[in-house]
Structures are given as C-alpha cells and as structure tokens.
Amino acid sequence: MVSSARPSGFFRKPSTGIKVVIVGAGFAGLTAAIECDRKGHDVILLEAFPELKILGDIISFGPNSGRIFQKWEGVEEKLDPICHKSDGILFKSYLGEDLITQYWHDEEPYGKKFNGHRGEIHEIVFNHAVERSIDIRLGQRVTDYFETDTEAGVIVNGTDRVVGDVVFAAEGVRSPGRKIVLGYEDKPKSSGYAVYRAWFDSSQLTHPITKHLVQNGDAHVAWIGPDVHFIAASLKNGRDFSWVCTHKDEADIEDSWSTPGQVEEALKVVENWDPVVQEIIRATPPEYLVDWKLVYRDPLPTWISPKGRIALIGDAAHPFLPTSIQGASQSMEDGVNLAVCLELAGKSRVQEALRAHERIRYDRVLQAQRTGVTTRDQWHKADFDNVKKNPEVLKLKREPWLLDFDSEKHAYDVYESTVAEMRKEGQQAHL
Ligand SMILES: Cc1cc2nc3c(=O)[nH]c(=O)nc-3n(C[C@H](O)[C@H](O)[C@H](O)COP(=O)(O)OP(=O)(O)OC[C@H]3O[C@@H](n4cnc5c(N)ncnc54)[C@H](O)[C@@H]3O)c2cc1C
Numbered sequence: 001m002v003s004s005a006r007p008s009g010f011f012r013k014p015s016t017g018i019k020v021v022i023v024g025a026g027f028a029g030l031t032a033a034i035e036c037d038r039k040g041h042d043v044i045l046l047e048a049f050p051e052l053k054i055l056g057d058i059i060s061f062g063p064n065s066g067r068i069f070q071k072w073e074g075v076e077e078k079l080d081p082i083c084h085k086s087d088g089i090l091f092k093s094y095l096g097e098d099l100i101t102q103y104w105h106d107e108e109p110y111g112k113k114f115n116g117h118r119g120e121i122h123e124i125v126f127n128h129a130v131e132r133s134i135d136i137r138l139g140q141r142v143t144d145y146f147e148t149d150t151e152a153g154v155i156v157n158g159t160d161r162v163v164g165d166v167v168f169a170a171e172g173v174r175s176p177g178r179k180i181v182l183g184y185e186d187k188p189k190s191s192g193y194a195v196y197r198a199w200f201d202s203s204q205l206t207h208p209i210t211k212h213l214v215q216n217g218d219a220h221v222a223w224i225g226p227d228v229h230f231i232a233a234s235l236k237n238g239r240d241f242s243w244v245c246t247h248k249d250e251a252d253i254e255d256s257w258s259t260p261g262q263v264e265e266a267l268k269v270v271e272n273w274d275p276v277v278q279e280i281i282r283a284t285p286p287e288y289l290v291d292w293k294l295v296y297r298d299p300l301p302t303w304i305s306p307k308g309r310i311a312l313i314g315d316a317a318h319p320f321l322p323t324s325i326q327g328a329s330q331s332m333e334d335g336v337n338l339a340v341c342l343e344l345a346g347k348s349r350v351q352e353a354l355r356a357h358e359r360i361r362y363d364r365v366l367q368a369q370r371t372g373v374t375t376r377d378q379w380h381k382a383d384f385d386n387v388k389k390n391p392e393v394l395k396l397k398r399e400p401w402l403l404d405f406d407s408e409k410h411a412y413d414v415y416e417s418t419v420a421e422m423r424k425e426g427q428q429a430h431l
Contacts, residue, residue, distance in 0.1 A: 010073055010132045013040035018347045021164035022046065023142045023154060023177065027328050028314020029170035030125050032335030033134050034072060039343040043134050044162060046154065048171075050139035052126055056118030057199035057290070058233060058242040063111030064405045065329035068336055069125075070112065071408075078124045083116040084235045086220040091394045093384065094225025096274030100391035110404035116235060117199060117242075145169065145180040145310055152309035165350045167310045168338065170331075173295050175316030181305045191296035191321060193376070194249030196266045196281075200288045202234055202241040207279045214238040223277055224387075224394060227380045228269055230277050243280055245269060246322070246376070249293060261291035295319060299366055304358050308351030311338060311358070318365050321372030323379070326402065330368055333407040337361055340411035345419075356418045360411060368402055 018041040022029045025047035033045045061069065070076045088103035104113075114121065129136060144155040145167060153163035169177025178186050202214035213219045214234045223230040232243040247269045266281050266289065296319065303317040304310070311317075314331030321327075338357050345353035375396060387393060 011038055012132075013038065013343070015042070016040045016343060016347060018042065018166070018342050018350060019164035020044070020342070021152070021154060021162055021167045022170055023167065024170035024172060024314070024316070025049070025126065025129075025136065025138075026170060026172055026314060026331070027122070027125065028316070028331035028334055029168070030122075030129050030335075031068065031332040032168050032170060032313060032338060033136070034125075034129055034132065035068075035335045035339035036342070037129075037132055037134050038071075039339040041339065041342055044164065045129070045134060045136045046140040046142055046156060046162065047136065047138050048141040052123060052138075054117070054119030054123060056122075057197050058115065058244065059118035059121065059328055060325045061114040061121075061332070062326060062329045063107065063113050063403045064407065065332040066112040066114050067406060068332050068408075069114060072125075072128050075124060075128050076112075079114050079116065079121060082120050082124075082236060083114045084218050084220065084233050085237075086218045086233075089220040089222055089231075089396075091391060092221060092223045092274065093387070094223050094228070094230075094270070094273045094277075096223075096276060099224075099387065099394060102395045107398045107403060110398075110400065115233070117240070142171070142176070145177055145305075147180070147305055147307045147309040149307060152305075152307075165309070165347060166342070166354060168335075169310060169312045169316050170314045171316050173297070173315045173319045175312060177310065177312055177316055178300070180310060181302065181312055182300065183306075186297065186300070188295040188297050188319070190250060191294040192248060192250060193246055193321075194291060194293045195322060196245040196247075196261050196269070197243070197290045197292055198261075198284045198288050199240065199242040200285050202238055204283045204285060205241060205280065207283065209276050210279050210283065213276075213280075214241055222379075222394075223274055224379045224382060225270075225273060226384075229379045230270060230273075232277075232280060241280075243284075244322070245281075246294075246380075259291050259293075260286070261289035262286070263289060265291075294321065296321070299369065302358065303362075304354050308354050311354045313338065318369060320369055321376060323375040324368060324372030325375075325396070326368045326371065330365055333364075333405075334361065336407040337411045340408060341415055344412070344415045352419060352422070355422060356415060359418050359422065360414055371397065371402070 022045045033043045091099045140156045142154045152167045228247045230245045303312040313334040341353035341357045
C-alpha cells in the first residue's frame, strides 16, 4: 500500500474512512490514537482531565513496547535523556546482604526498554499525538456508552453525543465502559497489597550510607524481605530518585495516584531492615510519598461489547500488578493490534476486527497478567535459606515470548487465519 505523509511529516497510510472514538488519554488511549492515525483511521480522543499534568512516578516499558515508541518520529530521542540507565538490578536481602545482580545484556537482542517518570513519558507521547494533529479533546468526561448495529458512541459530560464506527474505552482501572461490555457493574477489589511510592530530587539523599545510590550514574537495587519488597532506582545520571515498597494491606481501595503516604507508616513496614532502606524513607519529602492501594480485577470474560463495536483496552480491560512490569506495555500493544485489525478488516467489517483483536490478544494478556503474581510470590514468599544457596531464584523471568515480541507484525501475520477460524466456528455453531 502507498503511504502518505501529513504536512507535518508523520507517517500515515491512506484514509480508511473508519471513525474511531477513544475514551481516555493514558498510554492505552494515546497509543491507540497514534497507531490508528498511522493506519489511516480518523480518531477523536476524549479525555476527562481539563489539562495535561505531570502525574505519577516510575513506570516501565519493556522491549515489546519500546519498539512501538521507536516507530514514532522523534519520540525515542526525547525519551532517551529522561529514562533510567543501568546495566542491571542488584538484589539484596532485607538485612542488606548482596545476593545477586541480574544484568540486562542478555535481553538486549529483544529490543530497547524505557523506564522513567510516568508523567514525563506521558507528556512526550501526548505531545507526539498533538503534533500529529490528532483530534484530542480535553475536559470531556464520558458518562455513557451506546452502540447500534451500524454505529457506536459516547455521551460526554452528560449531554453531548460523539459517534463513530467503533469506540475504544481506555479509561483505566475504574472504567465505566466495563458496564456496557459486561452488562453488569464490575467493582475493582483489593489485591491484598499496597505500594508506597516516591519520586524526588536525589539531593535529598544526603546521608553517607545512601550517597552511593545517586553517584556515578544510575543505580537499581531491590531489597527482598518477608512479604515485602523495596525497589530503588536513580535516574538522569543520579539526579532523580524513585522508590516503591510493596507490602500487605487489606485497607479500602482508594486507587488514587495522589493519596498521601506517611513516612512514619512506611518506616514501620521496614522495621529492622537494612539501614539504607530506612534512611531512603526518612529522606523522602512527605509531599512526594504516595500510598497506593493495589487494585485487582479478575480477568474479564470478554473485552468486546455485545454488538462488537466497543472494545475495552488497557487497564480498563486488564489491570496488571506492578510486579508483572507489563501493564503499560500491554496497554500499548492493544492499540497497535486494534489499529492493524481495523485496517485489514475495512470499514464494513469493524465488528469482525474487534472480535479478532480479542482473540489475538486474550491469551497473551492473561499469561502476562499471571507473571505479576508469580514474581510477587517468588519475592514475597521466598525461603531465605534457599535464596542464600541459590539467589538465581530472585531474578525476574525476562522471557522472549513476552518481551521479544512485535505486536504489529504479529497482528499482520495472524489476522487472516484468526478471522478464518472465527468464521469456521460460527458456521459450526449454526449447524
Ligand atoms: C494519573 C495517573 C498516574 C499514574 N502513575 C503511574 C505510575 O507512576 N506508575 C505506574 O506504573 N503506573 C501509573 N499509572 C497507571 C499506568 O499509566 C497504567 O497502568 C498503564 O499505563 C495503562 O494505562 P491506561 O491508559 O490503560 O490507563 P490510565 O493510565 O489509567 O489512563 C486512563 C485515562 O482515562 C481517563 N479517564 C478516566 N475516566 C474517564 C472518562 N469517564 N472520560 C474520559 N476520560 C477518562 C483518565 O483521566 C486517564 O487519563 C498512572 C495512571 C494515572 C491515570
């Protein structure tokens, strides 16, 4: 197919005439918008926030999503200076004993990963979508969804209708779009864990026992203890510092990224731990400490609405535990896959595209979600006698099926056979 370029010089295929309405400008919504634009679909992106804010703290994009950023003109160059750079992660026991370093060079052939501040990376991606001239409308809270056999749409701010051929609900873990897809209210539940999270200027780390973490480049260290883990990373050549501490917590689910955390409470979680960890927490400016209750949802039976025109994507479809290190990456893969499916299906067969999307993605996403539980248990339920004998058990499983994966190529490769399979099953069901 001949590709066309927009006046601004961004790659875009010829128009398909497919109108895509996307709700939510997180990484799922933005990726879907950019990828749909690249494939020639017409996009309207609706976001509740009235303005862009630099929110959140550390977020990780594996090589499977790093390759998506790399396709977007100029984005990699902007990400490079703000992303974490280290050769590996040092695992320590909660008492401070060095156990093992997991080096990243083994996975370099999979591609490039990007770890950095969620808000800073989000701003770069958001600006890329703006530069592409995507129709982004801020301050647009979607209050309802609807679909017929011929169209799908949303109600914005309780009054206005926005209509398209398909709608992608990318509104995150509290998605109201789930109701129309599932036919019932599906409430998030506690995962039984919470995460203290912080990001601050590393000049705060003045104590001699923490200095080594922010000198001589970026450091990455994980302390593993009984049902608690603490991970610290420095970034921008040691200028910024971030830490997360996952621990048991059965409290009510707030799921707000800005719930303030208490330094004294965080210290209780690591009582008797390595003094370095305690000093990091003590040095944390209280205004930069967040207490985030980890929401979980059981995997949904489907992500696609009854008439096949609304798709849940990203966290709205499949929230991830942070220990999977894949939530943001999988939300990006959704957008890539959907854009290809719509391109190959064409405007008259968009429902087929959405159903094929689910079939192509479902098992992969489920498997990726499970890695979050496996890694958490591998750390939180570690038998420390065994760990000392064989610290390899702490290493993250950085598997090629997950990371060495090109979602765009995969979608092109399997779309036709997936649709053929669906048609065959449909015919058999009618026999
Ligand atoms: C403010 C914020 C900070 C975060 N910080 C981190 C972090 O530090 N580390 C980390 O690992 N993950 C963080 N996350 C989560 C992470 O971004 C997601 O898990 C992952 O990237 C998947 O993204 P998503 O696009 O599916 O969902 P989200 O990133 O949650 O994005 C959903 C978007 O939809 C918008 N929205 C919600 N409801 C409506 C509505 N009714 N109408 C219109 N728009 C709506 C939201 O405002 C938001 O912009 C954060 C998410 C948010 C929203």
